[in-house]
Amino acid sequence: MxxxxxxxxxxxxxxxxxxxxxxxxxxxxxxxxxxxxxxxxxxxxxxxxxxxxxxxxxxxxxxxxxxxxxxxxxxxxxxxxxxxxxxxxxxxxxxxxxxxxxxxxxxxxxxxxxxxxxxxxxxxxxxxxxxxxxxxxxxxxxxxxxxxxxxxxxxxxxxxxxxxxxxxxxxxxxxxxxxxxxxxxxxxxxxxxxxxxxxxxxxxxxxxxxxxxxxxxxxxxxxxGSVNPVIALKEKLGNNMEALAKQFVASLTLGAGQFCTNPGLIMVPDIHAEEFAKAVKNELELITAAPMLHEGIAASYYNALAILQGRKELEWVQVAEAKDLIKAYPALAKIKASDWLEDEHFQQEVFGSFALMVVYEHFNELYAIAQRLHGQLTITLWGEEDELAKKVDLINQLEEKCGRLLFKGVPTGVEVGYAMQHGGPYPSTTDxxxxxxxxxxxxxxxxxxxxxxxxxxxxxxxxxxxxxxxxxxxxxxxxxx
Amino acid sequence: MxxxxxxxxxxxxxxxxxxxxxxxxxxxxxxxxxxxxxxxxxxxxxxxxxxxxxxxxxxxxxxxxxxxxxxxxxxxxxxxxxxxxxxxxxxxxxxxxxxxxxxxxxxxxxxxxxxxxxxxxxxxxxxxxxxxxxxxxxxxxxxxxxxxxxxxxxxxxxxxxxxxxxxxxxxxxxxxxxxxxxxxxxxxxxxxxxxxxxxxxxxxxxxxxxxxxxxxxxxxxxxxGSVNPVIALKEKLGNNMEALAKQFVASLTLGAGQFCTNPGLIMVPDIHAEEFAKAVKNELELITAAPMLHEGIAASYYNALAILQGRKELEWVQVAEAKDLIKAYPALAKIKASDWLEDEHFQQEVFGSFALMVVYEHFNELYAIAQRLHGQLTITLWGEEDELAKKVDLINQLEEKCGRLLFKGVPTGVEVGYAMQHGGPYPSTTDxxxxxxxxxxxxxxxxxxxxxxxxxxxxxxxxxxxxxxxxxxxxxxxxxx
Missing domain, CATH: 3.40.605.10 (Aldehyde Dehydrogenase; Chain A, domain 1)
Structure with missing residues (x-):
């Protein structure tokens, strides 16, 4: 041409x-x-x-x-x-x-x-x-x-x-x-x-x-795009288990997970991990699998999941069975923070409705994750106001890893206004x-x-x-x- | 390290x-x-x-x-x-x-x-x-x-x-x-x-x-850096021959020509070319050669001039003799616009007090030069107000080739203020x-x-x-x- x-x-x-x-x-x-x-x-x-x-x-x-x-x-x-x-x-x-x-x-x-x-x-x-x-x-x-x-x-x-x-x-x-x-x-x-x-x-x-x-x-x-991490602090999660699970799953599965702000990574404290995983699983079971944009994208989704299924560090909460060639069945796996920190591969985006739940034991682990995170379009931090007030250092570190930092709700639904920043540190964008x-x-x-x-x-x-x-x-x- | x-x-x-x-x-x-x-x-x-x-x-x-x-x-x-x-x-x-x-x-x-x-x-x-x-x-x-x-x-x-x-x-x-x-x-x-x-x-x-x-x-x-072209229009140059020659030479030789806004290219209409060249030469002869930053830079200056001296398209108004290893003797050569347009090499910066005088016959040639110019930190356009008013297309084209467009004076002397733009299209800067x-x-x-x-x-x-x-x-x- x-x-x-x-x-x-x-x-x-x-x-x-x-x-x-x-x-x-x-x-x-x-x-x-x-x-x-x-x-x-x-x-x-x-x-x-x-x-x-x-x-x-x-x-x-x-x-x-x-x-x-x-x-x-x-x-x-x-x-x-x-x-x-x-x-x-x-x-x-x-x-x-x-x-x-x-x-x-x-x-x-x-x-x-x-x-x-x-x-x-x-x-x-x-x-x-x-x-x-x-x-x-x-x-x-x-x-x-x-x-x-x-x-x-x-x-x-x-x-x-x-x-x-x-x-x-x-x-x-x-x-x-x-x-x-x-x-x-x-x-x-x-x-x-x-x-x-x-x-x-x-x-x-x-x-x-x-x-x-x-x-x-x-x-x-x-x-x-990016994995748009969601970080749940202990009190907030404990106080709002069901509501947050519902919000999270709605965001994860919106448009078959095909949004650049789709939350593909969620960090939860070990004390609530099992209960929250159950709540998320309950919500996921209510989701009707939606067709993806085309068969190529659906194939990539299931290929990426198949690779992750080979990783012994993951414990699967919900496995997506590829029941047809086009629909995205949502999936969720758990991983220990210490394992997640060992391999950058766990930061890779799976385009579609899959999320990795990282279970952290201590605040130090959470801070280490924040330091290690690749650049993101968004990061969401769920905490009660008094919890957040004690996490100023974490917030300061998270600012270095994203273009938009949310304290309520979910990253999907990008407002078109004056204050919006849709662009974050590399590799979420090139600038x-x-x-x-x-x-x-x-x-x-x-x-x-x-x-x-x-x-x-x-x-x-x-x-x-x-x-x-x-x-x-x-x-x-x-x-x- | x-x-x-x-x-x-x-x-x-x-x-x-x-x-x-x-x-x-x-x-x-x-x-x-x-x-x-x-x-x-x-x-x-x-x-x-x-x-x-x-x-x-x-x-x-x-x-x-x-x-x-x-x-x-x-x-x-x-x-x-x-x-x-x-x-x-x-x-x-x-x-x-x-x-x-x-x-x-x-x-x-x-x-x-x-x-x-x-x-x-x-x-x-x-x-x-x-x-x-x-x-x-x-x-x-x-x-x-x-x-x-x-x-x-x-x-x-x-x-x-x-x-x-x-x-x-x-x-x-x-x-x-x-x-x-x-x-x-x-x-x-x-x-x-x-x-x-x-x-x-x-x-x-x-x-x-x-x-x-x-x-x-x-x-x-x-x-x-860049060659910071100066473009002289007919009336303006005819009306201010001596003053413009003086300004130009002062800018060209300031700090032994070692400024990023040093004017290394000047375009003059053929009708005034000979007289202006003479006026510039008279001014150049009044200049005391100044030492350059170090011998390496002086050597580069004379090497660049030696290469240009091998080009038959150039007519030398003032040749710089390397009388010692550190001082920059200023130099000036003339070239026809039609020859200049034939070879991008003539756009290369010679770091030091050398200028190339491009002699144009028609406005069309000047416009072609403006289209062909590489990105510059500055471009200076000397014209009477009524002359400039008829050159809106030229100005529009020149805007695409620089970060700062001057209508009076010379490009050296970069104001440190709010409105300054010191940065132009590639290759004058990378951004x-x-x-x-x-x-x-x-x-x-x-x-x-x-x-x-x-x-x-x-x-x-x-x-x-x-x-x-x-x-x-x-x-x-x-x-x-």
Whole structure:
């Protein structure tokens, strides 16, 4: 596949599109949202059929997708996200006059976005990566996920229509189909300026390596999932055994366990381990096994379990029998903390509804686990307030291992807001300094540029003296609007 | 060299130091500034002797170094740099209650900083990289530059004293000496979380490659210099021939041309090329050749010139004769734009006071040059206001190739303020999304973390409801203090 014409068209579009007003960008994004809503009667059954996810879940996901688009439309329409900073000149400064310098965020350039299999809408064609890149002013070359080709194509058409109706250059969005080779070629194309990906560690790491080894290395935002440890402290668990078991199992089995925030690791104190395992088992028995996204993913799930079943350190609370080729029967195994600490393999994600229950004896073991943990999207710490108050050192250590630290509830259900951080230390993502969910996701696709002594008529509106956009700016060190 | 104890000490220091208040961090930083000022009568002659830079220049650099430290002290004392964001809970939201999520920036972890030969103070031991990392809450493992070992050691002692006097763990700052192997080992150590470097492309690229190929890849902020093109438009140049020649030569030969913003490329319209070349030559003849940092750098300078002297496309306006082994005699050569466009080699930086004058015939050639340019720290565009107004497309294209775009003066003299962007597209730096000079340099060493439903007493001060620090925060989507 010759990708040059695609990237040439994207680059041409970029030089125009990056400069259109926040209002115009917002109008364009809202047209995409309206287009998705107009197609919902086709989209919902189509995405459901292609992903095996129930229509209810897809309906929710469509709502989330539309909500995300509106969040970014509002963000760019308001405009303060560009971090405008003005340092005024001082011609009288000694020993040398001070120049006028104005800085703001400008779009990076054409971005390659990869769709995710587990979110055919919210993390795919018009998902958070595409929309935050478009919001930042970057054209998107979108590589469709082969697990939901028709859904992707239809959403691609919706975006294309919005491009045309907004009289934008067609290179603002390009829908590309293909396999791994096409994906690699997209990430390696010299015109690409960034890559966004949600999926497996192997997939994300391959893109990261390709992008870092280019003649011009480019950033890769790969969200590669994690085991999202849940840590139960003694009192809290003892006081809420049934309720916590219920919450945990609901989170573990949601969407057949195919969420990047799926809790695949839970640490419980030995005193409650047996009782809690029983409570979890009772809940698991109430779960109807749900079909996974496709047979390949189900096969990987059962293969990973088969490998773990060969490990003598594990005691199985619930074994998943592969009763058919597609459904995920949930599974749970127990392991002693001392054994878990011996082998990093126990930290590997099993994509699906499997959890490993690590039984700890002492607080020291828990702290050692916290030190040894790989980087995670989330960590959840269940404790009574007085228990937590005594665990400041543990909390301090856990902060180093995750992007989001929860003290109630479960990690699934990622809020799309301003404060969300969906991105954690490696290997959960390739760049912990950014989020792929929430308003700040836009920052991935922009870089600062400073203008020194630029004639006032040439300044972008965000940096003009009179602040025509009415945005928040830092002027001579003070925030102002 | 066994680096484990160094990193273990840094990691232990980190878990404490990251959490100290902005006020305490500011007091610590100010102690470093005071220590440098107290040692100035030793430091200035020492740094001057080790670097061959005149005492006047070093005195200015010390002032800049102290000024930078105070800027970061003020920044962390004020505290808003942590980008605190609060999304309040909404227990009544349907279909699911909304949790309380609070996000801010937290320190990355131990950072490895490499000193630069051309700034023995401002980009070295207590330079911008070290200070911005310390300001962010990261311990620093500092690799001294072998070109100024005594200066580095003395500044290291000043920092160490400030650590002790502030009763901080000694692992907050470690001074390490050694060669390239030690540098590589530091960047590869599993406990290191980021690398900052100012120097050559080869040095920066080697660190970037090492850091990306680690088991856990880490960010590298390598500022690798550039040729900082100056583009002269016809009218402006015709109206200010002598003044611009004087400015240009002063910038080109400042500090023997050893600045990362040294203008090594200048584009002039053919109609004025001969006259401007003559004006530049007249100015160059008034320059007294200054000694370079060391003989190795001077040898590289003359080697690079010798290679260019073999290129038939160049017409030499001023040839640098290597009259001794250390001084940089400035040099200037002319080339036709059409020839320049044929070979990327003409874009390579010659570290020292050499400039290549590219003579363009048409605006189209200038635009083609702008498209072909490698990433730069700065680009300077000299034009009359009415000339510039007609060059919007050129300006738009130039923005893609630099971090700072100047419309007056010369690129040397990098302001240390809020709006400065010292960092441009690859290969001028390895990460165009960050700056290594100015207040925003602190952002390189922090990542966001979100707390979901954290008990209020456990929240860091920046995120407590009553805003005890009085910082700017985004609360439910609105900026507030």
């Amino acid at each position: 010759n990708l040059d014409p695609i990237f040439q068209s994207a680059q041409e579009a970029f030089l125009h599109y990056k400069n259109i007003s926040g209002k115009d960008k917002a109008a364009f994004l809202r047209k995409i949202a309206e287009g998705l809503e107009a197609e919902k009667h086709s989209l919902i059954p189509m995405a459901s059929e292609e992903s095996n996810l129930p229509e209810g879940r897809i309906t929710g996901e469509l709502g989330r997708t539309v909500g995300q688009i509106k969040l970014f439309a509002n963000l760019v329409e308001e405009g303060s996200w560009v971090e405008a900073v003005i340092d005024h000149a001082d011609p009288d400064r000694a020993p040398a006059p001070k120049p006028d310098i104005r800085r703001f965020l400008t779009a990076l350039g054409p971005v390659v976005v990869f769709g995710a299999s587990n979110f055919p809408l919210a993390f795919s064609t018009a998902g958070g990566d595409t929309i935050s890149a478009l919001a930042a002013g970057c054209p998107v070359i979108y590589k469709a996920h082969p697990a939901h080709p028709e859904t992707s194509k239809l959403v691609g058409q919706v975006i294309h229509k919005a491009v045309i109706e907004s009289t934008l250059p067609i290179g603002v969005f390009t829908h590309v189909e293909g396999g791994i080779e096409v994906g690699q070629a997209l990430a390696k194309h010299p015109t690409a300026k960034a890559v966004a990906f949600t999926g497996s560690f192997a997939g994300g790491k391959a893109l990261f390596d390709a992008a870092s080894q280019r003649k011009e290395p480019i950033p890769v935002f790969a969200e590669m 912990s300094r950014f989020t792929s969910v929430g308003a700040y996701a836009i920052k991935r696709f922009a870089r600062p540029i400073a203008f020194q002594d630029m004639p006032h008529e040439l300044l972008p509106n965000a940096l003009r003296e009179e602040n025509p956009l009415g945005i928040w700016r830092m002027v001579d060190g003070e925030f102002k609007r | 066994n680096l484990d104890p160094i990193f273990q000490s840094a990691q232990e220091a980190f878990l404490h130091y990251k959490n100290i208040s902005g006020k305490d961090k500011a007091a610590f930083l100010r102690k470093i500034a005071e220590g440098l000022e107290a040692e100035k009568h030793s430091l200035i002659p020492m740094a001057s002797e080790e670097s061959n830079l005149p005492e006047g220049r070093i005195t200015g650099e010390l002032g800049r170094t102290v000024g930078q430290i105070k800027l970061f002290a003020n920044l962390v004392e004020e505290g808003s740099w942590v980008e605190a964001v609060i999304d309040h809970a909404d227990p009544d939201r349907a279909p699911a209650p909304k949790p309380d999520i609070r996000r801010f920036l937290t320190a990355l972890g131990p950072v490895v900083v490499f000193g630069a030969s051309n700034f023995p103070l401002a980009f070295s031991t207590a330079g911008g990289d070290t200070i911005s990392a310390l300001a962010a809450g990261c311990p620093v493992i500092y690799k001294a530059h072998p070109a100024h070992p005594e200066t580095s050691k003395l500044v290291g002692q000043v920092i160490h004293k400030a650590v002790i006097e502030s009763t901080l763990p000694i692992g907050v700052f470690t001074h390490v000496e050694g060669g390239i192997e030690v540098g590589q080992a530091l960047a590869k150590h599993p406990t290191a979380k980021a690398v900052a470097f100012t120097g050559s492309f080869a040095g920066g690229k080697a660190l970037f490659d090492a850091a990306s190929q680690r088991k856990e890849p880490i960010p590298v902020f390598a500022e690798m 165009s999304r960050f700056t290594s000079v100015g207040a925003y340099a602190i952002k390189r060493f922090a990542r966001p973390i979100a707390f979901q439903d954290m008990p209020h007493e456990l929240l860091p001060n920046a995120l407590r409801e009553e805003n005890p620090l009085g910082i700017w925060r985004m609360v439910d989507g609105e900026f507030k203090r």
